[in-house]
Structures are given as C-alpha cells and as structure tokens.
Amino acid sequence: MTTTGEDRATAPTGPWWWTRWRGAALDGGLALVSAVECGLEGVPFAREAGIPTALGVVFGVLAGSVLLVRRRRPVAVVLVVIAVTPAQMGLLMGLVGLYTLAAYEVPRRVVAVLAGMTLLATMIVTFLQVRQDAARADLTVGNWFVPFAAVTTSLGLTAPPVLLGLYVRARRRLMESLRERADSLERELQLLAERAEERAEWARREERTRIAREMHDVVAHRVSLMVVHAAALQAVARKDPEKAVKNAALVGDMGRQALAELREMLGVLRSTEGQVPAPRGERDAGERGDVPLAAVGAAAAAAASRAAGDAAEGPGLSELDELIGQSVAAGTAVELSVEGEARAYAPVVERTAYRVVQEALTNVHKHAAGARTYVRLAHRSSEIAVQVENEPPSGAGAGSAAGLPSGGNGLVGMRERVVALGGVFVSGPTEAGGFRVSAVIPAS
Structure with missing residues (x-):
C-alpha cells in the first residue's frame, strides 16, 4: 500500500x-x-x-x-x-x-x-x-548616502530570505497537492479494479444464465415432443403399425434436431473458452502492472459474452411454421395468425420471439396436451407482439402429459429474455380455464 x-x-x-x-x-x-x-x-x-x-x-x-x-x-x-x-x-x-x-x-x-x-x-x-x-x-x-545605505542594507538582509521562504512554502504546497492527487488517483484505480472484477463476475453470471436459458429452450421443447410422440407410439404400436412407424420417425428426427442444436451450443462454448484469455500484449502488460488484471478479465468476459451471443444467433421467425408443424404432428391443434407486414428484425429480437412461442408450446405439451392452441403474431411500427393461448385441456389430453417433468424455469426464462430487450411480458390463466402468454418486444 x-x-x-x-x-x-x-x-x-x-x-x-x-x-x-x-x-x-x-x-x-x-x-x-x-x-x-x-x-x-x-x-x-x-x-x-x-x-x-x-x-x-x-x-x-x-x-x-x-x-x-x-x-x-x-x-x-x-x-x-x-x-x-x-x-x-x-x-x-x-x-x-x-x-x-x-x-x-x-x-x-x-x-x-x-x-x-x-x-x-x-x-x-x-x-x-x-x-x-x-x-x-x-x-x-551627501545627505542621501546614509538613508540609501540604511534602506539597501535592511532590504538586502530582509527581503531575500523572506522571498525564498515564500517560494519554498508554495513549492511544498504544490508537491503536497500533487502527492494527494497521486494518492487519490491510486485509490480511484483500486476502485476501478474492484468494479472491473465485479463487472467480470456479473458478465460470467449473465453468460451462465444465458447458456442455461438456451439449454432449457433446446432440450425442453424437443424432449417434450419426443415424450408425447413416444406415448402415442406406445398407444398405437399394435393397432396401427403404419402410424407407429411415422411416430417413431418423428421421434428420431426430433432427437437428431436436439442433438444438432446441443452440438452447436457446445461448439459455441468451446469457441468462447478459446477467446477468454487476453491477447499476449495485454497479458504481458497485466503481469507488469501496466494494466489491471481485473480490467483485462472484465474485457475478456465481455468479449466472450459477445462472441457467444453473436455465434449462437439461433432460430428466427421464419421457422415458426416448422415449429408449429412439429406440435401439430404431436397431436396438438395449433393455429397461427399473423397481423401486419412481416419484415426483418434484429437477430436477437427474432430469436426472443421464437423462444417465447417455443416455450409456450412446450408448456402446452406438458400441462395441457391436446388442447387447442392459438399463436398470434403482430408486426407493428416499432415493436412485435407475440401471444400464445390455449384452451382448457380435455380429460384425455391432460393425462397424456402426466409424465413430463417441469422445473418451473420456462416462464422465468421467457420473462428474462423479453425484459432484457426492454419489452413487456405477461402470463397467466384465462377466464375460460386455459393459459395465455403475451410478450411485446421493441423492434430495435
């Protein structure tokens, strides 16, 4: 210190x-x-x-x-x-x-x-x-000599030491102020280093949360559909072999899709791990003390987060038809309605809207299997609105999803995604006994 x-x-x-x-x-x-x-x-x-x-x-x-x-x-x-x-x-x-x-x-x-x-x-x-x-x-x-000698002698013995002392006092104060400023700068650098460490830790937590959301979205939806199809396959295996073969093919396709998406995410994680270390110049500077190591860590964490987010753009609104088709193939009646003129959005906006619909359909398969579901997509001037609403499940449909586990993180993940973009997220049961999920996401 x-x-x-x-x-x-x-x-x-x-x-x-x-x-x-x-x-x-x-x-x-x-x-x-x-x-x-x-x-x-x-x-x-x-x-x-x-x-x-x-x-x-x-x-x-x-x-x-x-x-x-x-x-x-x-x-x-x-x-x-x-x-x-x-x-x-x-x-x-x-x-x-x-x-x-x-x-x-x-x-x-x-x-x-x-x-x-x-x-x-x-x-x-x-x-x-x-x-x-x-x-x-x-x-x-002369009459002038004695006063002149008295004045010059007294000034010569008095003025120089006083002026020199005043100069030294001013210089000492200047040095003290510079010292205090240096100490203040050192304290500020320490605070900045602590804040950089906090930002780095926050970036790591955010990255873990984002990865957890992505894993949940990828695994939960695909596996839920696989469970539904497996249950249907078990029910029709002896009565309708052709339909059983079709369901088995769907289960295989969904499993392969889930594996492909998981493999893509793991690839992103590996590439992110390769980007975490700082460049050699920054590492050397950090070891010499020229750059605070905490600041380098924060920059590396932020770069890793950006790299992971850019690399894993994920699906967009153009794949909603395929997503809804998979739910229809699983025996859930889903209707899609689109309002307004479709246009291109930022990848993160499209990905968020897609994940909201995907997670809402996953919840339908888990808690209201077979219930009629309505997906509404509205393109507005400065925002995009998504709503997924399902009717009350029938008795038979409700029992078909009894074996699907629920961690309770789906709605939380959807809300975090939408709020992170400055949007509004609302979910809850309807008066008719169904469930509704609504999200309004800014277009930019």
Missing part, C-alpha cells in the same frame, strides 16, 4: 519535534554556528554597553542558540532577532529565522508584520551605525 502525503508528514523518525535526523543535525549545526557568531559579536557589545565581556559572550551564545527551535517556534526566533538587532549581532540567525518564518505554516499576516518589524529595526540600526562611522572617520558624504 502506498503511503499518502499525510502519512509522510505525520510519521516522524527523528528526535523530539524533528521528523528526520537529518533535520535535527542541520538545525543543530546552524545553532552552533549562530551561537559562535553571536558569542564573538557579544565582545564588542559588552565593551560598548559597559558590562563584563563574559556576560556579553554568554548573552550572544544564548541568543544564537535559539536557532535550535526554529522549526518549532519560528515566531520566537524572529522576535529574538529583532531584540538583538540593536546589539548588532545575529546575522545568520536573522537570515535563517526570516526564511523559516516564511517557509513554514505561519499566517501570512504574521510573516508580513514580523518581516516589517525586522526591516524597520535593521534600517534604524544601520542608519545610526553608518552615521556614527562617518562622523568618527570625518567623512564628508
């Missing part, structure tokens, strides 16, 4: 308030140099002030040592600088203190006030010192 900018800022590894040992060593070195400088400058200060030299040296050493806490108390360091300015000591302490004040998270108003105070104090001290030096040396200078 990558350490964020906040973690880096709040993870000290140095002593006391220093985040690093390197920073502690730097501040210690600066404080030592400043203490030596101020101690040496304390000698002339003691002479001019009329105090013992040792006291002036101790005062200078203590004042210069304040740089040790410059990161912790930058305001206090600058206040000490202002306080010792009249003693003409603390050049290094002033430069480092103003830089630290501007570079660290001190309010800009405070920085401006303290920098202004330092500038004013330095200007006054320099003005007095230059005038005294000129008087002692009996130098004749």
Whole structure:
C-alpha cells in the first residue's frame, strides 16, 4: 500500500519535534554556528554597553542558540532577532529565522508584520551605525548616502530570505497537492479494479444464465415432443403399425434436431473458452502492472459474452411454421395468425420471439396436451407482439402429459429474455380455464 502525503508528514523518525535526523543535525549545526557568531559579536557589545565581556559572550551564545527551535517556534526566533538587532549581532540567525518564518505554516499576516518589524529595526540600526562611522572617520558624504545605505542594507538582509521562504512554502504546497492527487488517483484505480472484477463476475453470471436459458429452450421443447410422440407410439404400436412407424420417425428426427442444436451450443462454448484469455500484449502488460488484471478479465468476459451471443444467433421467425408443424404432428391443434407486414428484425429480437412461442408450446405439451392452441403474431411500427393461448385441456389430453417433468424455469426464462430487450411480458390463466402468454418486444 502506498503511503499518502499525510502519512509522510505525520510519521516522524527523528528526535523530539524533528521528523528526520537529518533535520535535527542541520538545525543543530546552524545553532552552533549562530551561537559562535553571536558569542564573538557579544565582545564588542559588552565593551560598548559597559558590562563584563563574559556576560556579553554568554548573552550572544544564548541568543544564537535559539536557532535550535526554529522549526518549532519560528515566531520566537524572529522576535529574538529583532531584540538583538540593536546589539548588532545575529546575522545568520536573522537570515535563517526570516526564511523559516516564511517557509513554514505561519499566517501570512504574521510573516508580513514580523518581516516589517525586522526591516524597520535593521534600517534604524544601520542608519545610526553608518552615521556614527562617518562622523568618527570625518567623512564628508551627501545627505542621501546614509538613508540609501540604511534602506539597501535592511532590504538586502530582509527581503531575500523572506522571498525564498515564500517560494519554498508554495513549492511544498504544490508537491503536497500533487502527492494527494497521486494518492487519490491510486485509490480511484483500486476502485476501478474492484468494479472491473465485479463487472467480470456479473458478465460470467449473465453468460451462465444465458447458456442455461438456451439449454432449457433446446432440450425442453424437443424432449417434450419426443415424450408425447413416444406415448402415442406406445398407444398405437399394435393397432396401427403404419402410424407407429411415422411416430417413431418423428421421434428420431426430433432427437437428431436436439442433438444438432446441443452440438452447436457446445461448439459455441468451446469457441468462447478459446477467446477468454487476453491477447499476449495485454497479458504481458497485466503481469507488469501496466494494466489491471481485473480490467483485462472484465474485457475478456465481455468479449466472450459477445462472441457467444453473436455465434449462437439461433432460430428466427421464419421457422415458426416448422415449429408449429412439429406440435401439430404431436397431436396438438395449433393455429397461427399473423397481423401486419412481416419484415426483418434484429437477430436477437427474432430469436426472443421464437423462444417465447417455443416455450409456450412446450408448456402446452406438458400441462395441457391436446388442447387447442392459438399463436398470434403482430408486426407493428416499432415493436412485435407475440401471444400464445390455449384452451382448457380435455380429460384425455391432460393425462397424456402426466409424465413430463417441469422445473418451473420456462416462464422465468421467457420473462428474462423479453425484459432484457426492454419489452413487456405477461402470463397467466384465462377466464375460460386455459393459459395465455403475451410478450411485446421493441423492434430495435
């Protein structure tokens, strides 16, 4: 896991308030140099002030040592600088203190006030010192020289460290913002990878559901007709040999059709399995970390789903006559009525309408064998409507399908197919005691 900018800022590894040992060593070195400088400058200060030299040296050493806490108390360091300015000591302490004040998270108003105070104090001290030096040396200078020297000296000692500190503060904030943005992007990439894995899992579930629907449609209808014909064959085997031979031929034809459709579906599954692995370039990129493996998996799953759907287009509306003819041959009276002008639809629309009729007829064979059934197909401007309705089964017909099992997934599969295309699906018993299945499927 990558350490964020906040973690880096709040993870000290140095002593006391220093985040690093390197920073502690730097501040210690600066404080030592400043203490030596101020101690040496304390000698002339003691002479001019009329105090013992040792006291002036101790005062200078203590004042210069304040740089040790410059990161912790930058305001206090600058206040000490202002306080010792009249003693003409603390050049290094002033430069480092103003830089630290501007570079660290001190309010800009405070920085401006303290920098202004330092500038004013330095200007006054320099003005007095230059005038005294000129008087002692009996130098004749213009009236402009002393103020000019005071202003330029004070600006030279104050402005550069403040401007440098402000620049470092702005750069530090920029780096922190870039760090935070990188951390945010990393978190977003992790979320995208998780979502890609979820999408891949969803695509796999959808593919399994689609395959289950296709298998159910192929097997249930064909096998149901085979069972009906086998029952009829058993009933007429001795009484009408010719009809028994005809029924046996129908059972064989339907079995071969079921095997052919199953073989086609298994072929699609094998071709899909061959397409699941990502191309070599994507696999290598995923192993190197350039592309999230989850995203590659999601793309592969989506490609597999599309390939399977495109390869197994399945039957269309042009095969409805053959489908109804098989039910008629099984002894079920089925009437087909078509309204509107027939036209070409998308393969998935035609396949869905065909499967609705097929599954509805399968349910008729299972639960109302021999009942008169009406299949209505309506071609409309922007949709296609399908309705399959059967009358109540007769006593003899109802008993002929007693041996057919029912898993209860037929209506669910039809509803899923139609709703997936944005259509409407309704099913239920009629007032006359039959059953009706209706579906309206958008044409595009």
